[in-house]
Amino acid sequence: MTDTAHVLPPAAPPARPRMVSIGTAFVSIGTVMFFAGLIGFYLSQRAVEQAAGGEWLDGFEIPLTPPHVMMLTLAMSLVTISWAYYAIVNDDRPNAYLAMGLTLLFGVAFINAQAYLYSLMGLALRETFQAVLIYTITGAYLAVLGAAMLYLAITAFRALAGQYSPQQHDGFVGAVIYWYVVVAIYAVIWIAIYITK
């Protein structure tokens, strides 16, 4: 190193930065914008169609019960993931494992309900651009939810291996942030596609 390296006073070693949660926050921003693009295009197309006097979902029905159940499922997962977070913060590991497992179970239940909804809709992908839009948005959401479940599963296995403590649980916080964001995105999809139709 050169002389200039020694003219600055040394600092104490830095505290461990919240690298993973900060990185996850930026990924969450990207994910939100991804769905903002998709849903924005969906809504603008629907507005154009309706302004022209057309029927947006002409010729097919989307039953409302499964989407409501799916929203409720994800809302309950918010409770369990918060439960897991506070269990980690309080070093209550059995409760943390249970809550993380339940959250993942809610995720699986959501995917199952979405598959059931697809079968009820009977919407042919090749026929209308409404179908293209709906399948693209909901399919992309399933992929993102799967990524969030994988993220949570990795942190769950790390917790099972003894990682994370009340003082240091940055990776787990990242998974929690992403889960919250993913659930919030579904709330928008639920309103935009299913409720307001």
Place this chain on the structure above:
Amino acid sequence: MALTETQPEATAPAAEVVAPPPAVDPVSSVLASGDHKTVGRLYLTFALVLLLVATVVSTVVGFERVDQGGFDVFGRDTYFQISTLSATGMVFMVLMPLLIGLAMVVVPLQVGARSIAFPRAASASFWGYLVATAMVIATYGINGGPGGGNDDAVDLWILSFAFLLASLLLGSLCIVATVVANRPPGMTLDRVPLFSWSMLVTGTLWLLTLPVMLAVLLLVYIDHLYGRTLFGNFQIYPTVHWLLRTPQIYTLAVPALGIVADIVPVMGRSRQRHHGLMMGAIAFFGLMGFGAFMVGAWMSAVVISPAAASVDFDPLYDQWMWIGMGIAIGLPVLILLGGWADTLRRGRPRLHSSFLYAIAGIVVLLSAVAAGALLVIKPLELAGTTWEVGQADLVIWATVIAVVGGLHYWAPKLAGRQLGDGFGKGVLLLFLIGTGLLAGGNLAAGVPGEVDHVIVASSEGFNGVVGVSDTVEVANGAAALGGAILVLASFLVVVNILASSFVSLDEPLAGDPWDGHTLEWATASPPAHGNFDEVALVTSAAPLLDAREGDDDAGGADAPDGKEEG
């Protein structure tokens, strides 16, 4: 998993961090490296090679545009495809990777970090960029790309292009996270060096806008593959085009401002006052480049316009945000110019090549901003013409010039060498002439109303460039000649880099050959593994300048110059 890996500087004591790494063979040490300097150099190397390719392709397209009948290399369908490759390649295969590569080397050093955030993700981002670039180019080889005749190859192009964007996003995520999370004690966000700050602004903007493009690409892919209800082969390109036009194109120039902002005070031998104001101006410039709101208008105007027989530009160019941003973006540039003029007034500038590139880059960018302001004035009827192409050319080449200036300035950190100074100044002259002719030709052709053929082709099919006036033909010829000069200039940049790497040095280059102000100059050239022996305590935006002036406290002789300004 890179996202959850342990940050090395956090867990290892300093003495362990600077221990030399175990010996590995040279090939593995490059190909499997997660070191930010190695990954950044790889990015820069391939981006410079692709700069040569992209400039050659765009020059051939330019010459073909002059005289469609007499100089017909591609044929009409292929001309449209190659035009799209030329436009997207210059931005996504060359310019963004150049910026990311430079930032990957410099930003961790500037913020005093021992590594980049998520080093394996940074490495994956480079390899993703390389593979995706190869795939995108290959799809054109099998009649793919927008407007291609092979549907499978068109689908593959969509996926490859999405992969390319995702890879670049991953790289910028690493840079942004480094600036936010890897700073040393005392380096509050308002003390971050301006290039790092500009990369934070740029990376955040890319994370806010490029995912919208990914969403659209997914939609286009699903539709093209299954339904074909919205997008035919020719309607794909307009969904991408908003990335290459005002205001989104300005996001590429934000790092150029940061590069200039770091070079000017050091080469001007004066402290940059009003650091906070300069940061604010860079952030405001970036904000005025947020162009994701344009995607819907582009798709409505060109893809699904009710007036399908011709392009309906009204929904695009009547938007008050588009008009307002095109004019307001001049304000931060003027603020920055004032700040730099003040710095140079109080200093004794060295006419080093990096300084001249910085000044030239900002002059070209100022021209771009002025051209952009004229573009949004509707009565002038410049929107939709080649004026837009010329304005984008100015932004792109202003950024390239600034990046080459950055290569001259940070060459000691990039390679432990200095680039040829006199040679570099000669190349700068070529860059200025080439940019002037290229952009000037396109701007001039737009005044009498020559349309942007690539966009019109998206709606109506491409019918060749025919029936243009002599004036437009001369302007097109000037633009093509400018492109050829830029090919030569780009080639000479590579020659300069190669020539400097073969110069034998009697002794290692000094860590701080310029009397720098920021932390990257507080380590060896090139930096050793781990970057720094010890973490420094930072107390201002110019810590090395403070140290040289022996001005640890705020009340030094030069305190009015603003140790804590801004």
